[in-house]
Each structure stands twice: as C-alpha cells, then as structure tokens.
Amino acid sequence: MPAVSEETLVQVLSGSLYPGAAHNSVVMVLAYCKAAQLDPMLKPVHIVPIFQKGRGMVDTVMPGIGLYRIQAARTGQYAGISEPEYGPPITATLGGVEVTYPEWCRVTVKRQMSNGLVAEYTANERWLENYATSSKDTAAPNAMWKKRSYAQLAKCAEAQALRKAFPEVGSAPTADEMEGKVFDEGPREVHVQRQPEPAAEQLPPYPNDKFTESLPTWRGMVEAGRSSPEHLIAKVSSKYSLTAEQITAINQLKPIEGETA
Template sequence: MSAVMKQDDNTPAISEAALVEVLSSSLYPGAEKNSVVMVLAYCQAAHLDPMLKPVHIVPIWNSKTKKMQDTVMPGIGLYRIQAARTGQYAGISEPEYGPPVTAKLSGVEVTYPEWCRVTVKRQMSNGLVAEYTANERWIENYATASKETAAPNAMWKRRAFAQLAKCAEAQALRKAFPEVGSAPTADEMEGKAFEEPARDVSPRQHAQPEPEALPAYSDDLLTENIVKWQPLIDSNRTSPEHLIATISSKYTLSLAQIEKITNLKALDGDAA
C-alpha cells in the first residue's frame, strides 16, 4: 500500500501512519496496528472508504495454530453498499421470527427466536422483481462467550433477535447479489473457529476395496437351463450375449460355461 493516501482532489493527502492512528483510536479501538493496516489494504483493493467502517476486525480461534487470529471480514453494511451500487436493489422485508425458545446453555438462561426469515428483492433487467429468501436458525449462528462454553456472548444474549436478523439478511443478500461475494460477515463468524485442516493436494494412489466375490454358477443349473434357453435363442427372443451378461451380474461363470452359452447360436434357417 502506498505510504501516502490521497482522499480526493480537494482533500490533502494523509499518510498511512496517520490514517492508522485515526482508525485505531476511533473505529477500531484496541485493535493491533497490523490489523488496521489490513483493513486499509482491504478497503483500497475494494475501492471502499475506510471511514465508513465497511469491514470489521474479528478475532477468530485458529485450531491449527492454537491461538486467536485477527481477521478482516465484511460487515452487513458492506453488503448493503454493494447491493445498492448495482442499481437493482429493490428493498428488503421486515424480519420474520419463529417461536421464542428459552433454554439454558452452560448454565446461562437465554431466550432466542428459533429462526429468522428475511427476503431481499432485486429488480431484474426485464423489469421484474425477484425475491430471494434466507431462513437462518439462532442455534446454528450464535457466538459463544468463549470456546470452552456453549453460553452465548453478551451481544447474542442481549440482542438475540437483532443479531440473527443480520445473519439472515447477509445470507439473503448473497443469494440476491452473488457478485457481492461469498465471504461470511463479521456477525456470522464472531465466536467461530477456523477448523479446516491443511490439505495435501498431491495425487495419491488409494487402495480400492476388493469387490465381494459372486457365487459360482453350477454346471447342473446350466445344463437344466440350456434346454429352456435354446428355443428363446432360436426365436430371437434373447441372445447368448444377453444371457451371459444377465448371469454374470449375480454369478461367476467359468470359461467353459461361457463357451457353452456362446455356442447356443440359432442354426441357419431356424430363426423365426
């Protein structure tokens, strides 16, 4: 990133260090300076005004490194901005909530909506308005107070309905405007952990399980059935190849048995 950031033609340039100080003391108090620098880089790449706080710094537990890791994530405000920029944003419904549930989570009693439904509208190029609905459940989205407890953090306990509504809105906005991206919002990832392990993508030879052996087809049964099959072959109602394929799906035929069935060819002049 440039050491000097120019706001516009009428605003004097401000150094990156000064801007980091401003953001650290106002919008991101207590955040590490390196994390605020990541915010500036994110906003510069996406042509966003960092003073509007379109993104958040979210501490996420990294199960691989066994420590909290600051991560820059979009806020619900950024999704709204990007949807509005398309010129096709046609509004959003009021959140609909499922029945309230009262439960104890790690000894903490909390009342929350079972689910929340939000619909985002987008005006298509043909003039029609399409609706995109998302239904999110509180129990699948809430943030815990720590990784050692199932109790919700203070925000999700105090604003159980409003927090879930933001998650449902974010999902609906992603459905309606896929061009805004697929990254989860800060509200959706708060209190979550990076669980995906590193993957080895090098090609490997995996041992395939041995197929279960089919039972052998008895010679007595073959002798009995040949008498029945010959008229069917003579009248073109079946063929030796079809018989072999059918039997082989359930039994194992010996080479001698396959030869006997193959020799059941209709004689010239016998076919119907």
C-alpha cells in the same frame, strides 16, 4: 489537500473507527480496503477476533452487513427488504446459561431484474446454527447473542439473503455472523436443556353419585340412537377424569347384538 500517509491514516483509524485495535490489524484493514477499492473511513469492514487452533485468538478483517447493503444499493437493482419474521421463542439452558431465542428468522431481499420483474430471495437461518459462544470450550452464548438474540439472527438472515440476491457482493461471511466463532474446530456439539413443559391440567374425577344418576339417561340416549358410548366418554372426559370401571360401564350401554339401537 496533501495526501495523507498510511501511517497517519492508521493513527486516525485506530483513534476513531477501530479504538484499541492492534496496529497490524488496522494495517490489514487498509490493505483490504485498497484491494477492494473501498473507502476505509466508511468502516465497510470490521476487525473480528477469531479463535484458530494452534494460533489462539487472531484478528481477522471481515465485511460488515453495512457493506453488503451499500454494494446491493449501488447495483441500481436493490428493490427493498422485508421485515424479519421470527419463529417461536425457545427458552433453553446452554452451557449453564439460560437464554431465550427465536428458533429461526426469515428475511427476503428483492431485486429488480433487467426485464423489469422483481425477484425475491429468501433466507431462513436458525439461531442454534448461527449463535456465537462466549469461549471455545462452552456452549453458552456470548454477551451480544444473549442480549440481542433476535437482532443478531436477523443480521445473519439478511446477510444470507443479500448474498443470494446479489452474488456479486461476495461470498465472505459478515463480521456479524462470525464474531466469537472458531475456525477449524469441526462440528460443534450443543446440548440444549429446554425448560420443562408445564404439566397438563389435572381434571377432577367424575363423582360416583352423579355417574350413577346419569347412567340411565345415557342408556336411553344410546338406545334411541341419539348418542354412542364413545361419544359419551369423549364428552365427559373433556371435563372430568373417568375411572376404568366407569368407562367399562359406559361401554356396556351398547345395544345387545340383534337389538334395534
């Protein structure tokens, strides 16, 4: 089979794996794959538009999570990966957009060492530290991070775990981690407006007539040593709200110093 020219290969990739990509960006993909001895037809890398100060949006070639998986498997020591574990869901408003996301995600990658033992490498990534914004001037998440908040964070955690378990795969962030990010922007300020916590259930007041009726019984319990004012207050307060006067009256049930409780 005759060798395919680079120009023909660029046309094939532009029309199939990288539709709509600029010609020079696809050329960068070929150069990347050639330098790393990768098959470009397996799409091991992605073209990710990244905002750079002074340059605007710039197409950048980055490895995909699939490449890390392939490279780990080719070592012959890849021993599996755990299911993603997620932290509690948080609903917050970011840049005027309400989004529900997991606070964190944890993934563990296993590697069988030369001595036969299996080592575990765990990565724990937080959503707020990883999500991509819809533009450089807002804290609102982009469409993918809003729609797939769990799956996107799981990819970031998996990529980090793979890098820890198999450092030979490289240290470059994956396209899944960097899509929509900004280079050289410094720390990003994120103002999180969480949804207000539901108001605590209001307990009904303890009826005065019932209180007056119960007081002698409570006095007898305290004097017999079967209860204490503190215990009575805690017990009643679990079902009713007590006034300051009622609490004072219960506290006065304490035995007078010198008396036998």
